[in-house]
Amino acid sequence: MTASDNSQKGQPPVWRAALFALCPECGAPGLFLWPATFRDRCPSCDMDSGRYNVGDGPAAFLTMIIGTLLIVAALTLDTLVNPPFWVHVVLWVPLTVVAVIYGLRVGKAALLASEHQREAAEGKKQDD
Numbered sequence: 001m002t003a004s005d006n007s008q009k010g011q012p013p014v015w016r017a018a019l020f021a022l023c024p025e026c027g028a029p030g031l032f033l034w035p036a037t038f039r040d041r042c043p044s045c046d047m048d049s050g051r052y053n054v055g056d057g058p059a060a061f062l063t064m065i066i067g068t069l070l071i072v073a074a075l076t077l078d079t080l081v082n083p084p085f086w087v088h089v090v091l092w093v094p095l096t097v098v099a100v101i102y103g104l105r106v107g108k109a110a111l112l113a114s115e116h117q118r119e120a121a122e123g124k125k126q127d128d
């Protein structure tokens with residue numbers, strides 16, 4: 001089964017499910033209950049998100065990537081404009097919180113959609 005086969009069944013592609021927090025089974029919005037916490041079940045198709053093992057794997061990588069990008073941006077701004085310290089606080093603190101939460105949502109939704117489309121589960125082999 002390929003990704004295009006899944007799209008033909010009404011399932012969103014992984015990139016769209018990740019960016020817009022869509023259910024990988026029916027494509028309905030509302031995959032998350034809290035900023036980065038999955039709902040137990042999809043309100044439209046009753047898909048159980050608990051059967052997938054997404055965990056917090058993307059958290060460390062996303063935090064390091066986002067932290068690196070924001071530090072480079074802050075240092076560049078400071079070098080070019082040299083704003084007062086409060087500008088850095090007002091600008092970078094909320095931007096960091098939003099970027100980390102949205103990055104986690106996208107990363108976790110991408111993993112969940114990938115596992116769903118590949119029918120991944122623990123202890124399952126293709127040869128069996």
Ligand SMILES: [Zn+2]
Pocket residue numbers: 023024025026027028042043044045046047
């Ligand atoms: Zn659904």
